[in-house]
Amino acid sequence: MISRAPLAWSAAGLLAAIALPWCALQEGLDSGAWLGGLWSSEDYASGLGQIVEHGKWWLAPTLLALAACLAAALLPATRQRRGTLLLIASTAGLLLFVAQALGIGLRGWTAAWLTTLFGELDGRQVGLGAGGAVVLVALLSLLSIGLALRGGFGGDAFVAGAVTTVASSIVLFTAWPILRILVQAFQDGDGLLAPALLVERLATEKIWSLRCLSGGGRCGVAWNTLFLALGCGAGTTALGLAFALIVTRTSFGFKKTLRVLTVLPIVTPPFVIGLALILVFGRSGLVNQFLEWSMGIQPTRWIYGFQGVFLAQLFAFTPVAFLVLIGVVEGVSPTLEEASQTLRADRWATFTTVSLPLMRPGLANAFLVGFIESIADFGNPIVLGGDYGVLSTEIYFAVVGAQLDYGRAASLALLLLVFALGAFFLQRRVVGTGSYATISGKGDSGLPTPLPDRARRAAACVALPWAAFTLMLYGFAFVGGLVKVWGRDYTPTLDHYAKAFAVEHTADGLIWTGAAWNSFWTTLKLAAIAAPLTAALGLIAAWLLVRQRFAGRATLEFATMLSFAVPGTVIGVAYVFAFNVPPIEITGTAMIIVLCxxxxxxxxxxxxxxxxxxxxxxxxxxxxxxxxxxxxxxxxYVVLPLLRPAIVGALVYGFVRAVTTVSAVVFLVTAEYELATTYIILRVINGDYGLAIAYSCALIVLMLAVILLIQFAVGDRRLGRRAVALKGGRA
Amino acid sequence: MSVQFEGVVKRYGEATAVAGISFTVEAGTLVTLLGPSGCGKTTTLRMIAGLELPSEGRVVIAGRDVTTLGATQRDVSMVFQSYALFPHMNVLENVCYGLRRSGQSREDAARHAREGLLQVGLESYEERQPSELSGGQQQRVAVARALVLKPSVLLFDEPLSNLDARLRRQMREEIRELQQRLGLTVVYVTHDQQEAMAVSDRIIVMNAGRIEQQGSPRDLYERPATPFLARFMGESNPARGVLSRLDPATVRVRLGTCEIDVANATAADGNATVAIRPEAIAVERPADAAANSLAGTIAKASYLGTHMEYSIDTAAGVLFATCPHVDRPLAAGDPVALQLAPRGVIVVEG
Incomplete structure (x- = not known):
């Protein structure tokens, strides 16, 4: 296999350089119009055509390197030597490829120093197309084969290829866009570097003012974001712990219901809670109406601002903290608690001196998750924030609003990124990498100690009303879509659903006339494309990180963890900056949304x-x-069959998150590719709550149906200490 | 010769797991890598398997240089400590796995797999899941699964460590019997020196990433080259003695009050470390003692059914001795006279 692979890849690369258009096409590959112009038309020409006919000499070295790979594959050589040759040729090819792609753009050289060095260039090039992409993939594959032939990656070309694929795709679609933000933040309107500008952009009152503390006026958005995130992190952690303790350590009867609460936020677009809060506390919400009716108090806009966003985030993210903490609480070995009890500690002492300290890393983790969710949240602040601006909404207005100030957006995104990474590193410093509450392979037959009474009462007092309130909010959100105009006219109606999802039966067959169908189908289609790719890439990366040992493994793991901490808003802005100019020009396409x-x-x-x-x-x-x-x-044959639950989880998560996400894609959608969530957000901003709520409910029901379907198809996952029986092991 | 290591080094970052070893495993023999945990024996085995690639040196299997080849490309197969039976496949599917991956048709693979199961006496267990088998049966499935590929070398990584003592003896006899019947080349890893002595043609003792000594079981037990080996191969008491050469083949060892003439051709005169095997110490009451004995007092005594174990304070240090006379036990505090058999007194050089 290994002797044929380099031949196949170099041939494929060369073929693509001859028979596929090198550059991106306006109308897409499937039109077929390019077939006639592969040589003569500058738009359609293949790599070879571009060099010979259109004077793009800078592509020649890359193709020569590819030809060298072909030679290395054909010539008789030892394994070691063939590997070395392939490695040299493909590395050279890749470097040349990247150099020309970055160095030459729409208007010739992309940087002034290149012009001074090489003189004016009359050529220009647009974004990479199919030909260029195949050549890039071929060069990367040849690089990995070369490494494997030389004994790298356990001599296995597949592992080498997988590492190269994962690493280069993370570099291309996570690291590179974020790097672009950095560059953008330092650039002025004409694309010139101006470091002073970053300072100027960031050092304004609007970001750093602390006047709200002294009583006069508003605080800057940076402080707003921080206050909100700290409050949300602490609040969700406390609530999540209370829930986790009740579910695992008491004989509370409605544990199943509590578990449902953890599924709801996963299938809910993040702003639905905000909407429900408006229905209850808004100007024409239930509370205000009741107060006006009973005591004649004027309705207020009390809910808009810090308190509203904070409440909404608490409701929205507590279940996430619960999910994190339930694993932690279950992971505390009962044997340790039993040991404590045999050492004369009563239940309360055991809880405070053994159980809680063992949960500390988990608590720090839950706090981090709450913190990052909060600063990344876009839906709730935009729905409920009012005058209380946070970084994610500021970035949105800088890009989408009248300001259209990319530099400012980039600077704010940079600040947001610094906050997120700061929290990330702080957490790692505090907790360290070790967690002591892990499930070991040793038989652990102890029984979890019931919660001491004091702790049980406290947890119940906090958690149960909260759970009831959450359910109530979801209830209102559901009812809100079924009445004419909330606050004024409570006549039951299906109008909102009809407006969104009407289908007319005509002579030509079904016509999807509802306002929501366009965005609905786009969402479903793109999510269905993205989910399997997400799961595949994620699981392959996991397999490499857990099972393979290779140089740079720690770096790769760190990179994937890091991209977890990057807020969606930052990713969205970064994608806009990175992918609207060559070499990768995909802004406004469905591809950029799927990639995101x-x-x-x-x-x-x-x-x-x-x-x-x-x-x-x-x-x-x-x-x-x-x-x-x-x-x-x-x-x-071995790993994947044993990973069924994880595969299902990754698929469901990939699909559901794609459907419900807002923060990142809000920058990427276009009229042609509108998504459900962004459509709903626009309806909310326009005050059209009925339609927004009806659409959100439809999405929730859809998501629940998908999850139940997959759960049903695969069966329940057997959890518990016995499941660890798979683990045997070499010392 | 079937497996050859030439100056093989394995490093993990800063740490060196195997620090330059060379050895040869002849075809058709069973060679054991023996050593305490962390000595590099499992790493060495995994380098034969191709699960680890050496940082330096050469690995040759069946005449082919396989240094940079991965496990799949080598003609070896391995029986794992945890057996590593695939939990989502039944017994037959497990044994078929390697055959199918080598490109055999479903029918051929099943036929060969059945022959393999017959070899290990599990022909009626085809449809069972691994979790439904006892430890010994799982072990046999793992052996059959490796065996059916007819590898040039079969590797065993501590195959008996998950079995109870009685089954362990039975399984090691089965493995040895199978190896001799089929003329297999086997490399076997264990930390149990008794197990190693029972199954091996040759033993390679490793310590701290190096080969300490290699040879037949008898060589290693009777002529350990280093103090480590004397301690590790069976029990032994370290003691300081004084040597004086009697003739080219014999040296006289003086230990406290007694003198023993030991076969040894190389040791120099003067102070030396000697190792005394516990079974070579005859424990007797002072009245019964012959001349040339070592006086001592019993410090601890334990009854073990087949024999007595004593710790004895002597002029040459505390000696540990085993004594077959269970019907005449001694108690702590009793004075004794020790007779040392020359065969169990080893002069340790180096």
């Missing part, structure tokens, strides 16, 4: 995959390898 979905959601797939995979004994993989199963066969 994939790289936004992949880190979660990676974490889930890693967790699942580390429960499967590594010797199973090794057994397969020594039984003549190559790496891809091992992955396919």
């Amino acid at each position: 979905f994939i790289f936004r959601n992949m880190p979660v797939g990676v974490r889930a995959g890693m967790a699942a995979m580390s429960q499967i004994d590594r010797s199973l993989d090794e057994a397969s390898l020594t039984l003549r199963g190559r790496a891809p066969q091992t992955l396919f």
Whole structure:
């Protein structure tokens, strides 16, 4: 296999350089119009055509390197030597490729120093197309084959290829866009570097003012964001812990209901809670109406501002903290608590001196998640923020609003990124990498200690009313879509649903006349494309990180963790900056949205995959390898069948998150590719709550149906200490 | 010769797991890598398997240089400590796995797999799931799964460590019997020196990433080259003695009040470390003692059914001895006279 692979890849690359258009086409590949112009038309020409006919000499070195790879594949040589030759040729090809792609853009040289160095260039090039992409992939594959032939990656070309794929795609679609933000933040309107400008943009009153503390006026958006995030982190952690303790350590009867509460926010677009809060506390909400009716108090806009956003985020993200903490609480070994009790500690002392300290890393983790969710949240602040601006909404207005100030957007995004990464690193410093509440492979037969009475009462007092209130909010959100005009006319109606999802039956067949159908189908289609890709990339990355040892493994793991901490708003802005100019010009296409979905959601797939995979004994993989199963066969026949729950999880998550996400894609949608969430947000901003709520409910029902369907198809996952029986193991 | 290591080094970052070893495993023999945990024996085995690639040196299997080849490309197979039976496949599917991956048709693979199961006496267990089998049966499935590929080398990584003591003896006899019947080349890793002595043609003892000594079980037990080996291969008491050469083949060892003539051709005169095997110490009451004995007092005594174990304070240090006379036990505090058999007194050089 290995002797044929380099031949196949270099041939494929060269073929693409001859027979596929090098540059991106306005109308897409499927029109077929390019077939006639592969040589003569500058727009359609293949790589070779561009060099010979259109004077793009800078493509020649890359193609020569590819030809050198072909020669290396054909010439008789030892494994080692062939590997070295391939490595040299493909590395040279890649460097040349990247250099020309970055160096030459729409208007010739992309930087002044290149012009001074090489003189004016009359050529120009647009974004990469199919030909260029295949050549790039071929060069990357040849690089990995070269490494494998030289004994890298355990001599396995598949592993080498997978590492190269994952690493280069993370570099291309996460690192590069974020790097672009940095560059953009330092640039003035004409694209010239001006470091002073960043200081000027960031050092304004509007961002850093602290006047709200002294009583006069408003605080800057940076402080607003921080206050909100700290409050949200602390609040969700406390509530989540209360829920987790009740579910795992008491005989509370409605545990199933509490579990449902954890599913709801996953399938809910993040601003639905904000909408429900408006229905209850808004100017024409229930509370205000009741106060006016009973006591004649004027309705206020009390809910808009810090308190509203804070409440909404608490409701929206507490379940996430609960999900994090329930694993932590379950992970505290009962044996340790039993040991404590045999050492004369009563239940309360055991709880405070053994259980809680063991949960500390988990608590820090939950806090971090709440913090990052809060600063990344866009839906709730825009719906409920009112005058209380936060970074994510400021960025949005800088890009979309009348200001259209990319430099300012980039600077704010940079600030947001610094906050997120700051929290991330702080958490790692505080907790360290070690967590002591892990499930070990040793039999652990103890019973979890029931919660001491004091703690049980406290948890119940906090958690149960909160749970009831959350359910009530969801209830109102549901009812809100079924009345004419909330606050004025409570006549039951299906008008909102009809307006969104009307279907007319005519002579020509069904016509989807509802206002929501366009965005609905686009969302479904793009999410359905993105979900399997997200799951595949995430699980492959997890497999590499857990199972393979290679140089740069720690860096790769760190990179995937890091992209988890990057707020969606930042990713969205970064994609706009990075991909609206050559070499990758995909702004306004469906592809950029799918890519955004994939790289936004992949880190979660990676974490889930890693967790699942580390429960499967590594010797199973090794057994397969020594039984003549190559790496891809091992992955396919041994690892994946054992990973079914993780695969389902990654698929569901990839799909659901793609449907419900707002913050990142709000920058990427166009009239042609409008998504459900962005459509709803626009309706909310225009005050059209009925339609927005009806549409949100339809989405929630759809998501629940998808989850139930998949759950039903795969069956329940058997959790519990016995599930660890898979783990045997070499010392 | 079937497996050859030439100056093989394995490093993990700063740490060196295997620090330059060379050895040869002849075809048709069973060679054991023996050593305490962390000595590099499992890493060495995994380098034969191709699950780890060496940082330096050369690995040759069946005449082919496989240094940079991965596990899949080598003609070896391995029985894992945890057996590593695929939990989502039944017994037959497990045994078929390697055959199918080598490109055999479903029918051929099943036929060969059945033959393999017959070899290990599990022909009626085809449809069982691994979780429905006892430890010993799982072990046999793992052996059959590796065996059916007819590898040039079969590797065992501590195959008996998850079994109870009685089954362990039975399984090791089965493995040895199978190896001799089929003429297999086997490399076997264990930390249990008794197990190693029972199954091996040759033993390679490793310590701290290096080969300490290699040879037949008898060589290693009777002529350990280093103090480590004397301690590790069976029990032994370290003691300081004084040597004086009697003739080219014999040296006289003086230990406290007694003198023993030991077969040794190389040791120099003067102070030396000697190792005394516990079974070579005859423990007797002072009245019964012959001349040339070492006086001592019993410090601890334990009854173990087949024999007695004593710790004895002597002029040469505390000695540990085993004594077959269970019907005449001694108690702590009793004075004794020790007779040392020359065969169990080893002069340790180096």
